[in-house]
Amino acid sequence: MMNPEQVQALLEAGIEGAQVSVQGGGSRFDIAVVAEAFDGLSRVRRQQLVYGCINASIADGTIHAVTIQTYTPAEWDKAQRMGLA
Numbered sequence: 001m002m003n004p005e006q007v008q009a010l011l012e013a014g015i016e017g018a019q020v021s022v023q024g025g026g027s028r029f030d031i032a033v034v035a036e037a038f039d040g041l042s043r044v045r046r047q048q049l050v051y052g053c054i055n056a057s058i059a060d061g062t063i064h065a066v067t068i069q070t071y072t073p074a075e076w077d078k079a080q081r082m083g084l085a
Contacts, residue, residue, distance in 0.1 A: 001025075001026050001027065001062065002025075002026075002027070002029075002057060002062050002063060003025060004022035004023060004024060004025060004029065005022075007022045007029050007031065007054065007057075007063070008020045008021075008022045010053050010054055010057070011031065011033060011050065011053045011054070013053070014049075014052065014053030015033060015035050015037050015049060015050070015053065016035075016037060017035060017036055017037070018033050018034065018035040018037070019033070019034040019035070019076075020032070020033050020034075021033075027061070027062065027063055027064035027065065028063075028064060028065045028066070029063065029065075029066050029067070030066070030067045030069075031050065031066055031067065031068045031069070032068075032069045032070075032071070033050055033068070033069070033070050033071070034070075034071045034072070034073055034076040035070075035071075035072070035073075036072065036073060037049065038070050038071065038072050039072045043070070046070040047068050047070065049070075050068050050070065051068075054066070
C-alpha cells in the first residue's frame with residue numbers, strides 16, 4: 001500500500017518542476033499535476049509522462065487505480081479562475 005505523499009514524491013522526482021496534488025490512499029489515487037513539461041503535449045502524452053513515474057507501482061499492484069489531471073501553469077491558472085480546479 002502507498003500513501004499520497006509517496007505517490008507525490010515519485011511524480012515530483014520524475015517530472016521536473018512539477019506541482020503535484022495526490023488524494024486517496026491504499027491503491028487508488030486522484031492525481032493532479034501542473035508542469036511546464038506538459039506545454040505543447042497532447043493529453044495522451046501528458047498521461048504517459050505521469051504513468052512513466054508510477055508504472056513500477058502499478059505493475060507490482062501497489063497502485064491499482066488512478067485518475068489523472070494534467071495542466072500547464074497557464075491552464076492551471078485559467079482553471080482556477082473559472083472555478084474548475
